[in-house]
Amino acid sequence: DAGVIQxxxxxxxEMGQEVTLRCKPISGHNSLFWYRQTMMRGLELLxxxxxxxxxxDSGMPEDRFSAKMPNASFSTxxxxxxxxxxxxxxxxxxxLGLSIGAFFGQGTRLTVV
Amino acid sequence: xxxxxQSPQSLIVQKGGISIINCAYENTAFDYFPWYQQFxxxxxxxxxxxxxxxxxxxxxxxxxxxxxSAKQFSLHIMDSQPGDSATYFCAASRPNAGNMLxxxxxxxxxxxx
Numbered sequence: 203d204a205g206v207i208q209x210x211x212x213x214x215x216e217m218g219q220e221v222t223l224r225c226k227p228i229s230g231h232n233s234l235f236w237y238r239q240t241m242m243r244g245l246e247l248l249x250x251x252x253x254x255x256x257x258x259d260s261g262m263p264e265d266r267f268s269a270k271m272p273n274a275s276f277s278t279x280x281x282x283x284x285x286x287x288x289x290x291x292x293x294x295x296x297x298l299g300l301s302i303g304a305f306f307g308q309g310t311r312l313t314v315v
Numbered sequence: 316x317x318x319x320x321q322s323p324q325s326l327i328v329q330k331g332g333i334s335i336i337n338c339a340y341e342n343t344a345f346d347y348f349p350w351y352q353q354f355x356x357x358x359x360x361x362x363x364x365x366x367x368x369x370x371x372x373x374x375x376x377x378x379x380x381x382x383x384s385a386k387q388f389s390l391h392i393m394d395s396q397p398g399d400s401a402t403y404f405c406a407a408s409r410p411n412a413g414n415m416l417x418x419x420x421x422x423x424x425x426x427x428x
Contacts, residue, residue: 206358235414245359245404245418258415293358297414303349304414306358 206307208294214313220282223310226275227296235304236269236279237293245293251277284314318342319407321419328426334392336422338405343386345407349416350379350390353402362403363390395426 207226215221227234236248249259254271262269266285271277281288291311295304321338328334338348349364365372365379365388372379378391392399402423406416 233414244420245416247415247417250415295358295414302414303361303364304416306351306360308356308358 206294206296206305208292208307208310210310211308212311212313214315215284217285217314218283219314220280221284221288221312221314223279223292223294223312225277225279225294225307227277227294228305229275231296231298231305232274233297233299233304234271234277235295235297236277237295237306238290239293239309240290248279248292281312284312286314289313318417319405319419321405321422323422324420325423326425328395328424330395330397330426330428332395332426334390334395334399334424334426336390336403336405336424337387338389338407338419339385339387340407341386342407342409342417344409345417346410347408347412348379348381348388349406350377351404351406351418353404353421359404392424395424397426397428400424400426 209224232253234251239245248261249269250257251271269279291309293306293309295306297304319340350362351359352362353359363374363377365381367383376393381388402421404421405419408416
């Protein structure tokens with residue numbers, strides 16, 4: 203298995219633009235997580251999906267952020283409009299249920315200028 | 316509010332030495348405590364995990380020690396190798412929320428040859 207696949211690996215965008223990050227979880231995994239990593243705040247959970255349904259989005263910073271999981275093999279995290287403070291590395295992770303360790307993708311480094 | 320505090324922020328150890336990283340948590344409801352290892356440009360990877368019904372878990376050169384009464388847990392890396400140089404994160408989660416993780420701030424470990 204190729205693991206969790208995220209795209210793009212790097213994204214540079216101008217403030218105010220829409221940004222869409224993509225994730226393909228490991229086949230067969232039914233839980234998907236989006237995390238954000240910054241120097242100031244470390245690793246933060248943004249949202250958790252189970253069987254394609256959003257279960258906990260309490261970590262989503264504000265309404266500019268939205269996430270979808272239209273099917274078991276694809277999820278998106280969208281920021282509209284983007285702001286410089288959104289600059290971070292965004293990780294997608296998947297797991298089979300909650301009790302087994304999560305596998306992280308390589309992340310998308312987002313820079314908003 | 317930082318619910319999982321990790322120390323030290325950085326650590327330098329000689330090859331063959333023991334690396335010790337400590338974490339303390341506040342939420343007594345936490346019942347799953349994994350450690351993740353992250354190399355530059357990569358996503359975190361699960362290293363080892365423990366639940367509070369045991370006081371110690373060992374996997375190869377990696378050992379977790381858990382002190383429930385003190386709400387502390389630590390990672391010991393025996394016979395540390397240069398290839399262990401990475402950032403290590405402790406994490407915790409609530410019951411039935413295994414991979415909805417609250418991460419510590421991370422420890423950057425450097426093992427000198």
